[in-house]
Amino acid sequence: MSGQKVIVTAALTGSAHFPSMSPYLPLTPDQIIEEGIRAADAGAAILHIHVRNPENGMPTPDVEIFREVLTGIKAGSDAVICLSTGGGMGMSTEQRASPVTTFRPEIASLNFGSMNFSVFHVAEKIRDWKYPWEKLGMLASEDYIFPNTYKTLREFLSLFAASDTKPEVEIYDLGMVNNLAFMMGRGHLKPPVHIQFVTGTLGGVPSTVNSLVTLVNAAKDALGAGNFTWSAIGAGRFQMPICSVALAMGGHVRVGLEDNLYLSKGVLAKSNAELVEKIVRIMRELGLEPASPDEARAILGLKGLGKVSY
Ligand code: KMH
Ligand code: ZN
Numbered sequence: 001m002s003g004q005k006v007i008v009t010a011a012l013t014g015s016a017h018f019p020s021m022s023p024y025l026p027l028t029p030d031q032i033i034e035e036g037i038r039a040a041d042a043g044a045a046i047l048h049i050h051v052r053n054p055e056n057g058m059p060t061p062d063v064e065i066f067r068e069v070l071t072g073i074k075a076g077s078d079a080v081i082c083l084s085t086g087g088g089m090g091m092s093t094e095q096r097a098s099p100v101t102t103f104r105p106e107i108a109s110l111n112f113g114s115m116n117f118s119v120f121h122v123a124e125k126i127r128d129w130k131y132p133w134e135k136l137g138m139l140a141s142e143d144y145i146f147p148n149t150y151k152t153l154r155e156f157l158s159l160f161a162a163s164d165t166k167p168e169v170e171i172y173d174l175g176m177v178n179n180l181a182f183m184m185g186r187g188h189l190k191p192p193v194h195i196q197f198v199t200g201t202l203g204g205v206p207s208t209v210n211s212l213v214t215l216v217n218a219a220k221d222a223l224g225a226g227n228f229t230w231s232a233i234g235a236g237r238f239q240m241p242i243c244s245v246a247l248a249m250g251g252h253v254r255v256g257l258e259d260n261l262y263l264s265k266g267v268l269a270k271s272n273a274e275l276v277e278k279i280v281r282i283m284r285e286l287g288l289e290p291a292s293p294d295e296a297r298a299i300l301g302l303k304g305l306g307k308v309s310y
Pocket of ligand 1: 011014015016048084085086087109110111170198201233235258259
């Protein structure tokens with residue numbers, strides 16, 4: 001596998017981490033733009049984007065803030081942008097879909113099943129809260145169901161098709177592989193599909209080698225090995241171990257502050273670029289090379305930066 005190209009995605013800020021958890025989490029459009037360009041320079045071919053209210057760091061579906069970030073990144077980098085349709089807690093499905101219909105990105109996330117996506121247990125560890133909404137938001141996630149019903153999936157998929165946006169299928173559990181096979185069987189997605197396997201979130205599979213191997217094998221059984229490409233996320237401290245397993249299995253990888261705030265035990269990552277640099281070092285030790293944005297476009301069959309609306 002020497003010299004084989006691997007797509008590194010950097011997930012820059014997300015919506016599940018809170019400003020009080022790390023001073024390095026980018027919150028404002030300028031911070032997200034700078035983090036994105038630096039992560040791309042470090043070897044990320046894809047930047048996965050959420051945006052936040054610059055006043056208080058709360059995740060927001062505001063398309064004008066998305067626009068500022070997208071045009072800012074595009075001015076400084078040709079990285080592929082993968083917009084989030086996972087959004088954040090409390091956003092409606094219409095709000096979550098609006099970045100895709102407005103900006104017609106090359107690729108966007110599509111979470112393939114409903115689940116209890118929760119971070120409430122983290123509140124116990126935080127002493128100083130930066131903004132008043134944070135503690136309430138974190139505790140409220142104990143009762144949060146992340147809604148991704150079959151109807152939502154069908155409607156999202158028709159918006160993706162109308163926008164010529166490739167879905168990046170987020171899979172957190174075995175049943176979601178089944179959901180994907182079902183929706184492909186009904187013609188709602190065409191192979192090859194791109195899957196992001198997520199381990200280590202509360203509500204999904206744990207970050208173990210067995211989890212990742214099981215998910216990949218289940219996808220091979222259900223979809224056929226030639227019908228999908230895949231990448232892996234290990235949430236929290238399992239980011240680098242799960243990505244390393246994915247590399248050994250021939251997968252692509254996602255790192256970044258959306259999924260993990262630490263560079264090593266007890267040491268906060270100061271930037272997304274640091275996390276990208278770390279996975280690129282590991283890759284190179286294995287004889288693998290980070291794909292450029294255009295190589296990622298070719299691997300995933302994306303329409304190209306010329307066809308987005310931002
Ligand atoms: N938060 C990640 C575990 C999305 O934005 O659609 C998965 C994610 C979801 O990135
Ligand atoms: Zn995300």
